Amino acid sequence: MxxxxxxxxxxxxxxxxxxxxxxxxxxxxxxxxxxxxxxxxxxxxxxxxxxxxxxxxEDAEEQQETGQYLIQALDEDRLSDRQLFPIELKGVSW
Structure with missing residues (x-):
């Protein structure tokens, strides 16, 4: 063409x-x-x-479990002690 x-x-x-x-x-x-x-x-x-x-x-439970696992893994595998997803901000900023 x-x-x-x-x-x-x-x-x-x-x-x-x-x-x-x-x-x-x-x-x-x-x-x-x-x-x-x-x-x-x-x-x-x-x-x-x-x-x-x-x-x-539409497997909301599995999505919730996966989300929780990812949040936990991201917070644990850090060079800093500061969490990316602090529990006190759940529902506020994430």
Whole structure:
């Protein structure tokens, strides 16, 4: 597929400079950027879908247990004695 874009002079200059730095043509560099962006978006979408599927499982008890375990693990595995999730702030800040 051939795609024709009208770029601002600033964008064109940016792409040309970055392409030269990497030893690529402007077209090859622009295509590389587009591919990287698409792959990143695909990964983000997969992650969001996975998280949403976990939330949709509707096992509230298991989610509570997992949440409590994560909070405990994060608080225990610290170089500092200060807790990330102090019990007195439960329901206030977390």
């Amino acid at each position: 051939t795609l024709t874009l009208t770029l601002t002079p600033e964008i064109e200059q940016y792409l040309t400079q970055r392409a030269e730095e990497q030893g690529l043509s402007t077209e090859a560099y622009t295509l590389q950027l587009l591919i990287e962006h698409i792959i990143l978006k695909q990964k983000q979408t997969k992650s969001v879908n996975l998280l949403q599927s976990w939330m949709d499982e």
